Amino acid sequence: MFRKFRILPTRRGWKKFLLLVAFASFACCVIHMRIKLTIDHSWLDFTDIEPEDKCNCTKILQQDPEEIEQAKILSITVDFRKKIRTTDEQFIELARDCDKFIQMRKYLTTPLTQEEEEFPIAYSIVIHHKIQTFERLLRSIYAPQNFYCIHVDKKSPPSFLSAVLRITSCFENVFISSRLENVVYASWSRVQADINCMKDLYSRNTTWKYFLNLCGQDFPLKTNLEIVRKLKALKGKNSLExxxxxxxxxxxxxxxxxxxxxxxxxxxxxxxxxxxxxxxxxxxxxxxxxxxxxxxxxxxxxxxxxxxxxxxxxxxxxxxxxxxQRMPSTPGSIPSNFRYDVTDVNSIARLVKWQFFEGVQSKGAMYPPCSGRHVRAVCVYGAGDLGWMLQQHHLFANKFDTDMDPFAVRCLEKYLRHQALKALI
Structure with a gap:
């Protein structure tokens, strides 16, 4: 007689079979999500297409002396300096088609993480010239959940204002201050510019958590996610000198x-x-x-x-x-007793290298010598400063100038974008 064969699995076999199917489906979903993430975000990474990419940023960040020296030589070469400059008129033309501009310049169009989306930040940026430096700063800190008020000095050339207007018109969350000041160095007008932006940001949206003020020669040392986490760690306190x-x-x-x-x-x-x-x-x-x-x-x-x-x-x-910050009634303040004093080194607001504090750190200097040049006793950073800077806890650094050393900004922006996208994997 023929033996009977069990075609259908037993009840226990069914459970194993269903578990295998469920696991396989989950694995496929994970693989699909990872592929989708790569497809969605890989284009946002900065590729080696700019003139500054003649130097190897990885070696510069590792403080390779030969690569840093090569960057210094290129920075003072006339032909190279011509290649890296983008004029006001060129930016006006570039930003005529906003969709193309956003895609070409690789601006983020969605929040990278839910944590960032739920913690919007407000910025004021006070500028007066050098459209290329401003645009790269904006791109480096831009996220669609944040808010950006741009104050343009009344003395700025009309072409500069037109370029800023053209760029800001491409974003709903970036706008020109409703009141512009004629900014005079060391006068109240510089403070009033920030206060004007404070008013605009405060009335424009109620969801942002922290306010940071910037100038055109600042650049971030942290990704937006890292900034969010630093701000969360303050637990409602302020951070300033x-x-x-x-x-x-x-x-x-x-x-x-x-x-x-x-x-x-x-x-x-x-x-x-x-x-x-x-x-x-x-x-x-x-x-x-x-x-x-x-x-x-x-x-x-x-x-x-x-x-x-x-x-x-x-x-x-x-x-x-x-x-x-020391008044008891101020939100997020600290007591006025001298033991609560906060230096620029302890605050996370800004990293600045003052010429008279530079030197050999083992002999008591606050930081190593400036790799770039000094303006009013402040270091305008060079590519050789980056390795040291990225070890600091500050959110931003001052000063940068693409006319003096474009490699410092280029290598920093490439590093930050890579770090931001790497956090998604």
């Missing part, structure tokens, strides 16, 4: 200053004492502050009174923010 005023600097807020023929000058007229019950502190122009801090600056009577008093000082941004 705020210290006891050094001897000799009190004159900046004790004497009345006024603009004469486009230059801020000190008079012999004494100012009234500050309308606060804490000392005046010293700090920097750059801040990382909460939305509540911005609301306090714009609305609080005590803050407004102190702001009004500060308007005729010298570089008022270098004592205004530092002092507001």
């Amino acid at each position: 705020t210290e006891k005023t050094p001897a000799g600097k009190e004159v900046r807020w004790k004497k009345h200053h006024e603009v004469v023929k486009g230059v801020l000058e000190r008079t012999n007229k004494d100012k009234d004492p500050p309308p606060i019950d804490i000392p005046v502190f010293c700090g920097g122009a750059y801040i990382v502050v909460t939305r509540d801090f911005v609301g306090f600056v714009l609305k609080d009577p005590k803050a407004l009174k102190f702001i009004e008093w500060a308007k005729d000082g010298y570089s008022p941004d270098e004592f205004l923010w530092a002092t507001l």
